[in-house]
Amino acid sequence: MTPPFLTPLSAQDLRAAGVPPEWRYGIRDRVRFSELDALNHVNHTAYLRWFESLRLPYCRAYGISDYDEASPDLVLKSVGATYHAPMFINEDYIVTARTTRFRRTSFRMEYAVFAPECRIEGFALVVLLQRNGEGRFPLTDTMKQTLIERDGAVAEA
Amino acid sequence: MTPPFLTPLSAQDLRAAGVPPEWRYGIRDRVRFSELDALNHVNHTAYLRWFESLRLPYCRAYGISDYDEASPDLVLKSVGATYHAPMFINEDYIVTARTTRFRRTSFRMEYAVFAPECRIEGFALVVLLQRNGEGRFPLTDTMKQTLIERDGAVAEA
Amino acid sequence: MTPPFLTPLSAQDLRAAGVPPEWRYGIRDRVRFSELDALNHVNHTAYLRWFESLRLPYCRAYGISDYDEASPDLVLKSVGATYHAPMFINEDYIVTARTTRFRRTSFRMEYAVFAPECRIEGFALVVLLQRNGEGRFPLTDTMKQTLIERDGAVAEA
Amino acid sequence: MTPPFLTPLSAQDLRAAGVPPEWRYGIRDRVRFSELDALNHVNHTAYLRWFESLRLPYCRAYGISDYDEASPDLVLKSVGATYHAPMFINEDYIVTARTTRFRRTSFRMEYAVFAPECRIEGFALVVLLQRNGEGRFPLTDTMKQTLIERDGAVAEA
Numbered sequence: 243m244t245p246p247f248l249t250p251l252s253a254q255d256l257r258a259a260g261v262p263p264e265w266r267y268g269i270r271d272r273v274r275f276s277e278l279d280a281l282n283h284v285n286h287t288a289y290l291r292w293f294e295s296l297r298l299p300y301c302r303a304y305g306i307s308d309y310d311e312a313s314p315d316l317v318l319k320s321v322g323a324t325y326h327a328p329m330f331i332n333e334d335y336i337v338t339a340r341t342t343r344f345r346r347t348s349f350r351m352e353y354a355v356f357a358p359e360c361r362i363e364g365f366a367l368v369v370l371l372q373r374n375g376e377g378r379f380p381l382t383d384t385m386k387q388t389l390i391e392r393d394g395a396v397a398e399a
Numbered sequence: 400m401t402p403p404f405l406t407p408l409s410a411q412d413l414r415a416a417g418v419p420p421e422w423r424y425g426i427r428d429r430v431r432f433s434e435l436d437a438l439n440h441v442n443h444t445a446y447l448r449w450f451e452s453l454r455l456p457y458c459r460a461y462g463i464s465d466y467d468e469a470s471p472d473l474v475l476k477s478v479g480a481t482y483h484a485p486m487f488i489n490e491d492y493i494v495t496a497r498t499t500r501f502r503r504t505s506f507r508m509e510y511a512v513f514a515p516e517c518r519i520e521g522f523a524l525v526v527l528l529q530r531n532g533e534g535r536f537p538l539t540d541t542m543k544q545t546l547i548e549r550d551g552a553v554a555e556a
Numbered sequence: 557m558t559p560p561f562l563t564p565l566s567a568q569d570l571r572a573a574g575v576p577p578e579w580r581y582g583i584r585d586r587v588r589f590s591e592l593d594a595l596n597h598v599n600h601t602a603y604l605r606w607f608e609s610l611r612l613p614y615c616r617a618y619g620i621s622d623y624d625e626a627s628p629d630l631v632l633k634s635v636g637a638t639y640h641a642p643m644f645i646n647e648d649y650i651v652t653a654r655t656t657r658f659r660r661t662s663f664r665m666e667y668a669v670f671a672p673e674c675r676i677e678g679f680a681l682v683v684l685l686q687r688n689g690e691g692r693f694p695l696t697d698t699m700k701q702t703l704i705e706r707d708g709a710v711a712e713a
Numbered sequence: 714m715t716p717p718f719l720t721p722l723s724a725q726d727l728r729a730a731g732v733p734p735e736w737r738y739g740i741r742d743r744v745r746f747s748e749l750d751a752l753n754h755v756n757h758t759a760y761l762r763w764f765e766s767l768r769l770p771y772c773r774a775y776g777i778s779d780y781d782e783a784s785p786d787l788v789l790k791s792v793g794a795t796y797h798a799p800m801f802i803n804e805d806y807i808v809t810a811r812t813t814r815f816r817r818t819s820f821r822m823e824y825a826v827f828a829p830e831c832r833i834e835g836f837a838l839v840v841l842l843q844r845n846g847e848g849r850f851p852l853t854d855t856m857k858q859t860l861i862e863r864d865g866a867v868a869e870a
Contacts (some may be wrong), residue, residue, distance in 0.1 A: 249431045272405045275447045275455055276756070280749040280802070286632050287608070287747075288666045291433045294601070298488075303478055318600050322636030332752070433599070437592040437645070443789050444590075444758045444765070450822030451758070475757050488594070562719070562743050586719050589769055590762045605747045612746055 250303065251336065253316055259336055260358045266392055267300055268338035268356075283328040289362045290321060292337045293353040297366065300339045300351075304388050306370075306381075314370040314379035319348065323364040332369040333357055344386060347378035349395070407460065408493065416493055417515045423549055424457055425495035425513075430488055440485040446519045447478060449494045450459075450510040454523065457496045459507075461545050463527075471527035471536035476505065480521040490514055497550040501543060504535035506552070564617065565650065573650055574672045580706055581614055582652035582670075587645055588682045597642035603676045605636060607667040611680065614653045614665075618702050620684075620695075628684040628693035633662065637678040647671055654707040658700060661692035663709070721774065722807065730807055731829045735862055738771055739809035739827075744802055754799040760833045761792060763808045764824040768837065771822075775859050777841075777852075785841040785850035790819065794835035804828055811864040815857060818849035820866070832845045 251259070251268050271292070279285035298309075307313040312390060329335065335357035343350045353364040370379035381389075389395035408416070408425050416464040418425060419472035421501035428449070436442035455466075486492065492514035500507045510521040538546075565573070565582050575582060585606070593599035601610035611630075612623075621627040644648065649671035657664045667678040684693035695703075722730070722739050732739060742763070750756035769780075778784040800806065804830035814821045824835040841850035852860075860866035 274448075274452045275751065276758075278751040278754045280751065282751045285747070286635060290601045290604065291431075294433060295431045305743065318639055320636065320638040321600060322634065324634040325632055351636045360460060432594065433601075437589065437594065437596045439594045442590070443792060444761045447758045447761065475796055477795040478757060479791065481791040482789055489849065511700040588762075588766045590765060605745075609745050609748060 250299065254304065256336070256338070258376070259354050259356065261336055264342055264394065265338035265354065267296075267303065267340060268336045269296060269299075269393060270334060270336050273329055273333045275331060278331060285328055286325065289323055289325075289355060289364060292355065293321075293323075293339070293351075293364050293366065296337050296339045296353065297351065297368075304341075304385070304392065306349075306385055306388075311373060313373070315373050317369045317371055319367040319369050321364065321366045323362060325362050327359070327361045329355070329357060329361055335361070341389045341395040342393070343396050343398050344381060344389055345398050347380050349381065349389065407456065407484065413493070413495070416513065418493055418495060418513050419531050421551065422495035422497055422511065424453075424460065424497060425493045426453060426456075427491060430486055430490045430492070432488060435488060438468050440487055443480065443482065446480055446482075446512060447523060449512065450478075450480075450496070450508075450521050450523065453496050454508065454525075461498075461542070461549065463506075463542055468530060470530070472530050474526045474528055476524040476526050478521065478523045480519060482519050484516070484518045485520055486512070486514060492518070494554075498546045498552040499550070500553050500555050501538060501546055502555050503537050506538065506546065564613065570650070570652070573670065575650055575652060575670050579652035579654055579668065580608075581617065581654060582650045583610060583613075584648060584650050586648045586650070587643055589645060592645060597644055600637065600639065603637055603639075603669060603678060606669065607635075607653070607665075607678050607680065608638075610651050610653050610667065611682075613663065618655075618699070618706065620663075620699055620702075625687060627687070629687050631683045631685055633681040633683050635678065635680045637676055639676050641673070641675045642672070643669070643671060643675055649675070655709040657704045657710050657712050658695060658703055659712050660694050663695065663703065672687065720864060721770065727807070727809070730827065732807055732809060732827050735865065736809035736811055736825065737768075738774065738811060739807045740770075741807050743806060744800055744804045744806070746802060749802060749833055757794065757796065760794055760796075760826060760835060763826065764792075764794075764835050764837065766811070766823075767808050767810045768822065768839075769822065775812075775856070775863065777820075777856055777859075782844060784844070786844050788840045788842055790838040790840050792835065792837045794833060796833050798830070798832045800826070800828060800832055806832070812860045812866040813845070814867050814869050816869050817851050817858055820852065820860065851853060 256268055277284050277288040301307045307316055335355050338354050339351055341349050341351050348369045351366045354360050355362040372379050404538045413425055434441050434445040464473055492512050495511050496508055497507050498506050505526045508523045511517050512519040529536050570582055591602040592599050615621045623629055649669050651669050653665055653667050655663050655665050662683045666681045668674050669676040686693050727739055730846045748755050748759040772778045778787055806826050809825050810822055812820050812822050819840045825831050826833040844852050
């Protein structure tokens, strides 16, 4: 039996939870005690952990990486986050991801946390590398098409 | 709507998952990337985080603390863990807790992680303090009865 | 010579370590095992921890906050990091901070990690709030003067 | 004087800091903001991180592992900690380690945190495995002799 948690929400569930339609990939989770800092709210780095946790199944689901020998290495070039409102112990939230832009060997993901209003937004610029250390790994046509069809991603020069 | 994850499992669900009957309180969760260390398995401290995360709702559910002004301060006197088998990325598991023994102002909790066989066991010795700093807080009769009835906890001299 | 870890380095020490002259505040530290992730390099969130750890003594040293009742609350509005090269276990590094711009009630800090070349850069936009919850806290003239004199910070409209 | 952080302290420095003579290996460090939890003291798991951070250079210094292909795999069988007094932001401390007992393929390390009185004690039972997966790795005579001579470790049946 697949446990009914920590699995990607359907479009219907995302919409029912008030997540805007541009977000197509998200999961539910709950704030843990260990994510709080001495100020009693979620530490600013915890959200980047949430984005990281979501990035892995996202990249697998979108056909970008199976995290095996045939897959590219995914390397973070840069990340960022903007904090709209703090989060507290035991709050339930939905964390979402999508790709907004891609180039030949990189793509820009965006993230948001809804509880239910948008509390935090973030991004990551991900670069694809050959696993043998021989330079960049170009996004395949299938990968590009998936990013365009599912997320409305835009190709950049 | 209560999200169908990260909430205590019913006795029926625990038994269906193969968790032995002495464990009456547990939740499902899944290994995250951030819980791995450089050896590619879950770091030994992550399990103590899981126990901590479970201890909070357990103590609330068992009527030991509402984490408010009227509740005792719960202080860890000691903790420990024994590692039977490592855990890896994306594994689903059930983490469980119970109280095995209590004294006038302290109780001993035990923990286990099932996936589905028992991978890790742990314990914590918890001391109750007055919130005003004036010494120990005795377990009430109601608390003791709950620990006995639900978990089969044993009173110690 | 034993390296003077964990205390702010003198300008002379920073220059001797090859840190460019625009960086006037920094400490030495060393990569820990717990900062690595399953890819065997320092996890991308660890650097934001390093910046956070440095931000506290920086704000105290620059007279922005004593973290007491008379001091403003410092709130993160946004953060970001750019990764130039990975870091590995046991590497010694210098993490540095400076303020580049300020407005009436906020300032932008920048960070860098040298080992000895620049491996990671980051920033944080910090907002000052009244501790009683009654809105923004304006930077005092003394604070502004310190940021200008020590770091060459620029006032923005 | 600038404290000699992050490098093993000499016996003289340990004694000068009031660390009892049975502790021969230790380093200085300082509590970080990220080690605090919502209760404003160091989280109970942070100390196990400190022990882990110390275990690595200890095992290298005592000739037990160079963490290379010729070295055994070191696996934790169990850990524990006892908390005597809490620790707070910016406190300086010395964390120490020693081996008290060993068997054919395992050894028991103990740890303590002094600031300057003993705040926390801990232990870890470490098992040595062949790196090729073919079972246990026996402690060599040289390793045993080092543990006996430096730490006064005792051989167990």
